[in-house]
Amino acid sequence: MDIDESSNPVHQPRLPYPDGWFAIAFSDELPRGKVIRRKFMGEELVAYRTRSGAAQVVDAHCPHLGAHLGFGGSVDGENIVCPFHHFAYDLTGKCVRTGDGSTPPRASLKPWASCEVNGFISVWRHAGGSAPTWQIPTLPVDEFPPPTRRAFTLVDHPQDVFENTVDLAHFAPIHGFQNAMIANPLQADGPHLGIPVTFERAFPLLGSVETKIVAVVHGLGCQHLTGRLDRFGADFLGQAMATPIDPVRVQTYFTLSVRSSGISACPDWAARTLSQILTQAVAPFYLTDVTKDFHIWSNKKYVEHPKLSRGDGPIMEYRRWARQFYSAPHAPGQGAAPEPEPS
Structure with missing residues (x-):
């Protein structure tokens, strides 16, 4: 029997929709x-790709x-063409043709500001309608193989998803990571926040392996991870x-690619093969770790x-940085925006 979880107080909206860039598709x-x-x-929304290769996102109706x-x-x-009367709309959203050949009316689809970067199509949202004021950086993918990837839908909010990175106290009880620490202060640069983290984890047959990562959160929709696995002689990317699809659910996407750090001394084919093997070997551990949080996220x-x-780690510092992405303090059907800390 299906259970309507929307009546559960835990599953009521936690925070409003944030502003920024959010992925909608690979x-x-x-x-x-x-x-x-x-x-x-x-x-x-609908997304479509034109004959020239441009990816567009518009209102669905x-x-x-x-x-x-x-x-x-x-x-x-x-152009995108309506299935009903074959009205055609160009890249600006303007109606340029009707199905019966009559003069196109003054009708237009709302186009959404979008970008295609790092293997994702993302859209810009701002509660006040402002145009994009920053961009998602391009990742250095040279010599990295195609990533392993997964997508999940769960009850949560983007701010909570990325708060997980600074929540050091959960690393050991949930993930089995030991000696977790933030190596340097958080590095805030406007809508970008760098989080340097080190920890140790046990791998079968290898014992404890130190992992060094730098997580950079771009707005509240995107996080990039770069890191080093010294024991494997590898770098990972x-x-x-995290994309809100309604007031209580997010669509999450995760990717991981691993590159052997010794590739410069190998023939190209050997370097590619070794990196692919490393990606396939390490990615399952990463994805398993990711999903361990889900039942807690969905019910908190x-x-x-x-x-x-x-x-606990610099949770309140992260939250102070995150406040910049709430241009509307409250919206119907959503949670309240974060309040300033009491003095």
Whole structure:
């Protein structure tokens, strides 16, 4: 029997929708000519790729008579075509053609600011309608093999997802990591926050392995991970994305790619093969670690003024940085924006 979890107080909205960039699809989910449906912050969107290769994101419903473009809509050159009356809309959202040849009405689809970077299609959202003021950086993927990746839908909020990185006290009881510490102070640069972390974890047959990572959070929708596994002689590159699809659920995406640090001394084919083997060997541990948090994330609530212990890590510093992404203090059907700490 299905259970309606929306009546559970724990599953009520924790925080409002944040501003920033949020992933809605892996790039290869959208080949030329395809139209896909996505839910995003309580709205229906469609993404499509034109003949020239441009990825576009627009509101899902045709302004003519409301047909959903994700159910039978098509791509004609650089235009998206409604399945109902074959109205065609160009890259600006303007109606440029009707199905019966009559003069196009003054109708337009709302285009969303979007970007395609690091294997993801992301859209920009700002509660006040402001245009993008920063960009997601491009990752240095040279000599890294294609990543292992997974996507999950769960009850949570993006701010909570990335707070997990500074919550050092949970590393041991949940993940079995030992001696976790933040190696240097958090590095805030406007919408970007660098978090240097080291910890040790046990691998079968290898014993304890030190891991050094730098997690950089870009807004509240994207986190890049770069790190080093000395015992494996390898570097790794990962991404974590968290996108609100409604007031209580997020779509999360995780990727990981591992590169042998000795590739410069190997033939190209050997370097590629070794890196692929390392990726396949390490990625399952990473993805298993990621999912260990899910049942806790999905059933917790947001505590505005937590009673922290000395070993919890810089949680409140992270939250102070995160406040910049809430331009609207409250929205109907959402949680309240974070309040300033009491003096």
